[in-house]
Amino acid sequence: MKEIVYLDAAASFLKPESVIETEADFLRNRYANAGRGVCARAAAVDDMVAAARCRVAEFINADAHQVVFTANATDGLNRIVSIISCQSGYSDMSTFAVSDLDHHSARLPWQELLRIGKIDKEHICELDSDFNIKIDSIPKTDILVVTAMSNVIGVPQDVASIVRVARKKNPNVITIVDATQYVVHKKIDVKKWDCDFLVFSGHKIGADTGVGVLYIRDPDKYWPDKFGGGMVMRVSDSELVLNKAPEKFEAGTLPLTQICGLARAVDELESHRPDLSLIKYAYDELSKISRVKILTERDAAVLSFVVDGMHPLDVGAMLGANNICVRVGNMCASWIHQKIGIDGSIRISVGPWNTMHDIDKFISELKKIVK
Ligand SMILES: Cc1ncc(COP(=O)(O)O)c(C=O)c1O
CATH class of the missing domain: 3.40.640.10 (Type I PLP-dependent aspartate aminotransferase-like (Major domain))
Structure with a gap:
């Protein structure tokens, strides 16, 4: 598998x-x-x-x-x-x-x-x-x-x-x-x-x-x-x-x-809260991709972003096709998206099972999609 x-x-x-x-x-x-x-x-x-x-x-x-x-x-x-x-x-x-x-x-x-x-x-x-x-x-x-x-x-x-x-x-x-x-x-x-x-x-x-x-x-x-x-x-x-x-x-x-x-x-x-240094690491790496606009702060508990010129659902589907599971869309939180002026976004969030390797894999797949 x-x-x-x-x-x-x-x-x-x-x-x-x-x-x-x-x-x-x-x-x-x-x-x-x-x-x-x-x-x-x-x-x-x-x-x-x-x-x-x-x-x-x-x-x-x-x-x-x-x-x-x-x-x-x-x-x-x-x-x-x-x-x-x-x-x-x-x-x-x-x-x-x-x-x-x-x-x-x-x-x-x-x-x-x-x-x-x-x-x-x-x-x-x-x-x-x-x-x-x-x-x-x-x-x-x-x-x-x-x-x-x-x-x-x-x-x-x-x-x-x-x-x-x-x-x-x-x-x-x-x-x-x-x-x-x-x-x-x-x-x-x-x-x-x-x-x-x-x-x-x-x-x-x-x-x-x-x-x-x-x-x-x-x-x-x-x-x-x-x-x-x-x-x-x-x-x-x-x-x-x-x-x-x-x-x-x-x-x-x-x-x-x-x-x-x-x-x-x-x-x-x-005894095992999610390690939010992974979010910070992802934030730093995503910041280097010019088409990515991050919506959240570096020290937030989740990382939400959009990709210039791409629909969040397309980004999510492409990541998903490569076994990277993220959340996309309005996330049942329409009002905050309306306030920001967008229809939806892409979110990553981590649990105790996640590692630096997972973030690297996500970034590498995203880079292939975004180019
Ligand atoms: C902030 C917040 N409130 C409420 C809910 C609803 O949770 P549930 O679908 O488990 O009832 C969610 C689910 O994403 C949430 O993130």
């Missing part, structure tokens, strides 16, 4: 061997449902889920009851909209604020509310020339969505300051952090950030697809958005008593195998 150079960690991380082994062992030897059985095997699965939750909580400096397992970041971001609506019906909300750093998953659920007339106004926070959210452009708003690191630009935002300013302007603001890219590269401290909600996907940090994390700062304040098995303590025609958080937000069978792998992936990520 030909050597594959996978430079697309930001789209989805390759899985560490230990995650694959952990999941295979669970499926082969330990599988049972959680929260429903009384036998020792089922109890062991309950313990596994509880331990995984604690591990994730520790990872982001949360308490275990604030950690809800979802399907992925997109699921979490959409569920936040539903959870807030279950509590208030948006009756006391009129504005939301976003920025051009957002992924479609972070902004579209709110724009949909605008479209159907459930919310009145969208505010776009401004970016400075380094793609940082301008703190002085944060408005008085009911909802604030913060992308902690753009998947195109790869710059960490000062989430704590952004949240602080938003709260100064409106003490009741609900702050939502999309940490899907940030979590790969930097330690998250939800207590320091003081956000109300935060999400990320398991598959971007080396866990399987199908599991994500939703942090809720005050889970007792909210009514659940989904109903079914596992979230009810007592129900009759006249009463409904819910389980405490986080279970009340987890109706239905959880993605158990993926949760098992997620805890392992967190361990792996904390």
Whole structure:
């Protein structure tokens, strides 16, 4: 088989061997449902889920009851909209604020509310020339969505300051952090950030697809958005008593195998973060190719670029034909591309498996394409 150079960690991380082994062992030897059985095997699965939750909580400096397992970041971001609506019906909300750093998953659920007339106004926070959210452009708003690191630009935002300013302007603001890219590269401290909600996907940090994390700062304040098995303590025609958080937000069978792998992936990520000196090296080498225009900073977590006179999809297809896997197109982040004035770009991103040799191979193939 030909050597594959996978430079697309930001789209989805390759899985560490230990995650694959952990999941295979669970499926082969330990599988049972959680929260429903009384036998020792089922109890062991309950313990596994509880331990995984604690591990994730520790990872982001949360308490275990604030950690809800979802399907992925997109699921979490959409569920936040539903959870807030279950509590208030948006009756006391009129504005939301976003920025051009957002992924479609972070902004579209709110724009949909605008479209159907459930919310009145969208505010776009401004970016400075380094793609940082301008703190002085944060408005008085009911909802604030913060992308902690753009998947195109790869710059960490000062989430704590952004949240602080938003709260100064409106003490009741609900702050939502999309940490899907940030979590790969930097330690998250939800207590320091003081956000109300935060999400990320398991598959971007080396866990399987199908599991994500939703942090809720005050889970007792909210009514659940989904109903079914596992979230009810007592129900009759006249009463409904819910389980405490986080279970009340987890109706239905959880993605158990993926949760098992997620805890392992967190361990792996904390001991092997992607080596961003590879991005710097790629930046230096790409800078020497005259037709290449780099969009990102040398110390960013990803490297996005365009090639003068070539469509990004063509560049991606040609690299792909030579076994170099990169991400091309609008990357589900249309607004930042519109702001830069282009339709799409080409992105490389690295994981712990990548080496200098991978970057050399990428540069050498790109040079053949660009000439
Ligand atoms: C910043 C950001 N937010 C949200 C998402 C959505 O993640 P998922 O497709 O895993 O739900 C992505 C995926 O690329 C992303 O980069």
